[in-house]
Amino acid sequence: MIIDLHIHTKPTSRCSDLDPVELIEEAKRIGLDGVCLTEHDKIWAPDAIHKLREEHNFLVLGGVEVTSMDGDILVFGLEKEIAGIVSVGELRKLVDGVEGVMIASHPFRGAFIEGKEFFIPGLTLSVEEACKKPFLKFMDTIESLNGQNSDLENEFTVKVCQKLNLQGTGGSDAHSHIEIGRSVTIFENRIENEKDLIKELKAGRFKAEVFRQ
Numbered sequence: 374m375i376i377d378l379h380i381h382t383k384p385t386s387r388c389s390d391l392d393p394v395e396l397i398e399e400a401k402r403i404g405l406d407g408v409c410l411t412e413h414d415k416i417w418a419p420d421a422i423h424k425l426r427e428e429h430n431f432l433v434l435g436g437v438e439v440t441s442m443d444g445d446i447l448v449f450g451l452e453k454e455i456a457g458i459v460s461v462g463e464l465r466k467l468v469d470g471v472e473g474v475m476i477a478s479h480p481f482r483g484a485f486i487e488g489k490e491f492f493i494p495g496l497t498l499s500v501e502e503a504c505k506k507p508f509l510k511f512m513d514t515i516e517s518l519n520g521q522n523s524d525l526e527n528e529f530t531v532k533v534c535q536k537l538n539l540q541g542t543g544g545s546d547a548h549s550h551i552e553i554g555r556s557v558t559i560f561e562n563r564i565e566n567e568k569d570l571i572k573e574l575k576a577g578r579f580k581a582e583v584f585r586q
């Protein structure tokens with residue numbers, strides 16, 4: 374199943390220009406099997422998600438992109454929004470309490486990556502150094518392909534995943550309809566709800582791919 378795991382819609386994510394119905398129509402048109410609504414720090418009501426699923430006969434799943442002290446984290450399983458900005462350790466406790474999943478979103482976006490044209494000597498981040506970043510030990514996995522990242526940022530993150538033996542996820546981080554499906558996660562098994570999604574993510578039965586250039 375081809376699912377875009379990381380999408381922002383309006384008006385819940387104020388930075389987004391993408392209407393949820395427009396999202397579903399475009400996702401169907403390009404051949405996705407499902408989409409996840411991962412707004413910034415806001416969680417869709419389960420009945421609103423259910424309504425979208427039923428009305429459009431399409432898999433729509435709820436998640437959230439939490440702004441933590443250690444960067445953005447994609448979370449699945451949370452039902453209540455988090456008040457204020459927390460550390461990844463605090464977030465892990467809350468997510469464990471609901472048996473959810475935590476994925477570091479675009480963890481090295483904007484990092485001083487080796488080989489980057491304008492890299493500054495002394496501030497360069499190597500794959501080995503990236504693997505030792507303390508926040509990573511709180512994650513179930515890492516988003517290895519993000520549709521808003523540069524190719525270099527994605528290539529770097531894929532290398533980090535390989536070194537840590539993690540199966541990275543893919544998501545477009547779409548804020549407009551042409552960005553939907555730029556990166557996706559391909560699951561081996563059928564997913565019908567958030568519970569199935571969490572189970573498959575925890576089991577590592579998926580891979581990240583670039584779907585639409």
Ligand SMILES: [Zn+2]
Pocket residue numbers: 438445478479
């Ligand atoms: Zn983000």
Ligand SMILES: [Zn+2]
Pocket residue numbers: 379381438478546
């Ligand atoms: Zn995002």
